[in-house]
Amino acid sequence: MRSSKTFVWLSLFAILALGTQAAFADINWIQRGISNTFDGAQDVYAADFDGDGDNDALSVASFSGVVGWFENVNGDGATWALQTIDGAYPSGQCVFAADLDGDGDMDALASSYSYDNISWWENVNGDGLSWTLHTLTDTFDGANCVRAADLDGDGDKDILGVASSADQITWWENVNGDGSLFTETLVLGINGARVAEAYDMDNDGDLDILASAQGIIWLENVDGDGLSWTTHDVNLDFDYASSLSPGDMDGDGDIDIASAADYITDDITWWENNDGAGTDWTERTINDFFDEAISVYATDVDGDNDLDIIGASRYGDDVTWWENELGDASLWTEWNIDASFSDARAVHAADFDNDGNIDIVGAARNSDMVKAWISRPEPPIVIDITPQLNPTIVSQGGIFFYDLMIDYNIVLPTFGTIWTEVILPNGNTFGPMFYVNFFFTPDMQITVTNIMQQVPAMAPPGEYDWVLSAGPNQNMALGTDSFPFTIVAAQAVNGSANQWTSDGEDKILAAVNEETIVETGTTLPGEFALSAAYPNPFNAMTTLNISLPEASQLNVTVFNTNGQQVAELANGSYTAGTHELSFNANNLASGLYFVRAAVPGKLNQMQKVMLVR
8 A cells, every 4th residue: 555645435334214325336326215105116217308408217106006207306316306197007017218209308108017008198398297198009918018219210219019918029110200100010929028128239220129038039120120020049048037238248349238037047147249240149147146136227337438237136125236347348346236225126327417427216116116326426535644754754763744634525424433554564454543433524624734643662664554544434444545654773762652652533533523613703503413522432421512503402312222212411492503512421331322413304413422431
């Protein structure tokens, strides 16, 4: 660890159900609850339904029979409002969006499995507020999947459907290009037909059909007009393929396939197009125990110009993405996004906050949830430590000085720790030298100068690294930085310098408290916050500060690890400003306790304190 300005970003555990930030690889995911009452949320698709330039989310509630789109109100993925398209569409299975009438706005499509129905709704005024129903068919037995694409190459959108009970793959030609007349053409009757995607699988300029039917097949659009089809097998033993997503996974210029298989196989797999013509395929398994893998979508999640894969696990209640590390699909790294998305059914991806990065939206049926995960490529914690002497050379028993800056890009407050370690000349890590427990708050920045570090007299001469890290705990660094220093032999060793002592802890705590304490005559706090307890760990007595931006009712209580209340520090009306509270634990046993501060209409603030006797 010889380089300075190094960032390490790992998982930050969720502390709240919605709006929680987590960090995976070099992406932080901010959970945004779109709805938790969309009864039987079955499928989801991203498109701009109101023509305001940002992406919204289309979904179908299979239990309540609602087809609706959720308006991305401010264009940042934070606030959503349901706009109902149809409130009487039971057993909805699949949704899609396309401009079917050629008027420049997004229309909506859906299929109903139990009612054998495929319908589309015309976005009358282009603002997503007025819709006209058009029923394509109500005799499509077990309508399971619907898509829209130009299958005959005439410049308008046609409709592609899969009927699982009828074992059919069918498309309807948009005869006049305005959605006023559709004619049906059977592509293939095949057992096990389940899902289909329209894609140019052979790179000949027209759209073919990729399908799940007794394994995975693709149907070549021979003349480009959708009237003649040739079947090509990808793999007929890959049973129960629930989702397919074509794309160039290995960056060689031809079309590969990402797939999810539920029931027996539980696989997330990609299929390599060996000859580029789609006649020779090799299966490459990414994860063979992704429990009930129900949905897959290939897209460039991390913005490095190669295709990654997003997946949803139905029984695992899981949304995960796999990073295409080298861009050639030879190495995949798995990053969990959400492990509590109960009965996940579908995922899709789009940019919901207009920052140029890919975000994710999902539907979960039994939990009635539609949720978005907004990506934040910047690290949650940025640390910059700078030695005052460069190079830093110190004698045995001597001292060196450094400055630090810590910038917290978190969304919600959470517990945190800052700690230091040293990398010894033999490569081993020793420490922590000191650590500071406190409460991270959004947009907090800590700057500390002239931190003094004592070097032990018995430290052997050699090359060292000084490391400062921050995160939820000492096993999880969300940010770290380091600089090298050299210890040289001293002519007269100070025998009293027998450990790595520092004044850094007090300086950092003082800087943290400056972020929340309001002095008389200064500006009132901008938000409700509970500062870090000091001291912590403590013996019998510790102090906390509560910041109130306005006069409020305030309740501050202390709980043990069994959830029992052991103390009440505040309960009543408090003026705006910062209030100091003391926690006297004389009558309590040593151990971990939780301080909770509550204000009506605000998210509760929590903090851990450790009583040590």
